[in-house]
Amino acid sequence: MVSEELLNVSYSIYGMVFSIIPYMESPHINDWVRRSGLTKSAVSALSGASLSTIHRIQNQQTDPQLGTLRELAIACGLDFDVQVRPLCDPNAAQAARMLLEIGFSPDHQHKADEWIKRFERAGFRTSVDLLKAAGRSSGLLHLSSPSTYLRGDVRPLRLASAGDASGGSWALSGKAHLELGAAKKLSGPHILWAEDAARATSMLRDSMVPARSASTATAIIAQATPALFQHSFTHERINFVSPVQALIDGFSLGNELADVALDIAKRVVDSDDS
Numbered sequence: 001m002v003s004e005e006l007l008n009v010s011y012s013i014y015g016m017v018f019s020i021i022p023y024m025e026s027p028h029i030n031d032w033v034r035r036s037g038l039t040k041s042a043v044s045a046l047s048g049a050s051l052s053t054i055h056r057i058q059n060q061q062t063d064p065q066l067g068t069l070r071e072l073a074i075a076c077g078l079d080f081d082v083q084v085r086p087l088c089d090p091n092a093a094q095a096a097r098m099l100l101e102i103g104f105s106p107d108h109q110h111k112a113d114e115w116i117k118r119f120e121r122a123g124f125r126t127s128v129d130l131l132k133a134a135g136r137s138s139g140l141l142h143l144s145s146p147s148t149y150l151r152g153d154v155r156p157l158r159l160a161s162a163g164d165a166s167g168g169s170w171a172l173s174g175k176a177h178l179e180l181g182a183a184k185k186l187s188g189p190h191i192l193w194a195e196d197a198a199r200a201t202s203m204l205r206d207s208m209v210p211a212r213s214a215s216t217a218t219a220i221i222a223q224a225t226p227a228l229f230q231h232s233f234t235h236e237r238i239n240f241v242s243p244v245q246a247l248i249d250g251f252s253l254g255n256e257l258a259d260v261a262l263d264i265a266k267r268v269v270d271s272d273d274s
Contacts, residue, residue, distance in 0.1 A: 029054060029057060029058050029072060030058065032072065032073060032076040032078055033076060035076065035077075035078075036075070036076035036077050036078075038075070038076065040054060042075075043072065043075045043076060046074075046075035047068075047071040047072045047074070047075040048071055049068055049071060049072055053068070054072070057069075057072075060110075066082060085142070086139055086141075086142040087136070087137050087139050087142075088138065088139030088140075088142040088143060088144070089115075089137055089138065089139065090138060090225065090228070091106070091107075091108065091111040091112055091114070091115055092115045092133070092134045092137035092138055093134045093135075093137075093138045093245065093248045093249075094106040094107065094111075094112045094115075094227055094228075095112040095113075095114075095115030095116045095119065095134070096115075096119070096130050096131060096133075096134035096244070096248060097230075097242070097244050097245065097248075098112055098116065099116065099119070099130065100127055100130065100131075100244050101230075101231060101242060101244045103230075103231075104227070104230055104231065105227065105230065106227050107225045107226060107227040115134075115137070119133065127265065127268075128262065128265045128266060131244075131247050131248055131251055131261070131265055132251050132262075134248045134251070135247075135248045135249065135250065135251025135252035135253075135258070135261075136251065136252065138248060138249070138252045139252065140191070140214075140220060140222065140249060140252040140253055141214040141215065141252070141253065141254075142214070143214075143220070143222055143223070146197045146198040146201075146223050147197050147220070147221060147222045147223045148197065148201045148210065148220075148221045149189075149210065149211040149213070149214045149216075149217035149219075149220055149221075150201070150204060150208040150209065150210060150211055150217060150218065150219045150220075150221060151208060151209055151210070151211040151212075151216055151217055151218050151219075152204075152207055152208035152209060152218060152219075153207070153218070154190065154204070154207065154208060154218060154219050156172055156176040156190065156238055157237075157238065158204070158207070159172060159176070159190055159192045159204075159219060160172065160237065160238045160239065161203070162192065162194075162200045162201075162203035162204050162221075163192055163194055163200055163239065165199075165200075165203045166194050166195070166196045166197075166199040166200035166203060167196060167199060168194060168195030168196040168199075169194075169195040169224070169226070169229050170192060170193060170194040170195065170200065170224075170239060171193050171224075171228075171229055171232045171239040171240055171241045172190060172191065172192060172193070172238060172239065172240050172241070173190075173191040173193060173240070173241045173245060173246050173249040174188060174189050174190045174191035174220065174246075174249055174250070174253060174257065175187075175188045175189060175190045175191075175257065176190045176191075176238070176240075177191075177240050177241065177243075177246040177249075178246060178250050178257055178260050178261060178264070180235065180240070181243070181246070181260070181264050182260045182263075182264070186256055186257060186260060187255070187256050187257075188253055188255060188256055188257040189217045189218055189219055189220050189253065190218065190219045190220070191219075191220045191222055191249055191253075192219060192220070192221050192222065193222050193224040193228055193229075193241060194221060194222070194223070194224055195224055195226075195229075197221045197222060197223040197224070200221050201221045204219070204221070228241065228245065229241070230242065231244075246261075247261045247264060247265050249261075
């Protein structure tokens with residue numbers, strides 16, 4: 001939790017610590033080899049990949065070509081498909097928070113570092129551009145289970161109650177959060193980030209139904225990892241994510257919430273520059 005003094009100052013301008021200071025998991029080749037019953041030397045000979053190449057892939061010292069990976073899989077009696085899907089990677093948001101939020105620590109440092117490299121290659125010149133990119137890459141409209149999209153009349157206190165009943169950490173973002181920063185009513189979904197999204201969803205089944213699509217949801221119950229709750233705060237008995245996370249979420253949701261996030265982010269950057 002941030003100090004009360006920092007919270008009051010930063011929240012008044014929605015600018016907490018704006019100090020203008022396709023990732024692929026390493027293939028489990030050891031598992032492939034073990035399941036095949038072959039030696040690594042045999043897999044190397046069958047695949048055409050040298051033992052040194054296999055070692056570098058296992059230790060994330062190289063980015064292997066898909067063709068090389070497929071030859072290794074085939075040598076082990078396996079195969080795989082590559083599917084294209086909408087980008088939805090929370091590590092992008094964590095990387096942006098590392099750059100913009102003093103003291104933030106990601107869940108997985110190496111994954112955040114990969115995103116920082118991507119941001120550097122993109123050559124973003126302002127914090128606003130970085131927040132936009134992190135929001136687009138977070139893909140809040142493309143979450144998978146146990147996250148859920150619900151529809152129905154719901155108020156922040158009802159979501160807070162579901163968060164409490166879930167038994168884990170939780171915090172609100174989306175509409176509820178950005179309305180505080182904008183000081184006006186907005187259209188768009190609330191987000192309940194929850195450590196146990198499935199249980200939080202079950203607490204809302206009596207008043208909400210599954211949305212037909214993410215775009216029609218009035219509430220998103222999003223599975224959260226521990227790092228997301230860093231620098232969260234409580235306002236009128238409701239937990240909220242950090243202002244930086246809320247801006248990223250706003251850009252991810254699009255429409256009016258993205259417009260408000262942009263206005264707030266620009267105001268913060270202008271304030272920092274003055």
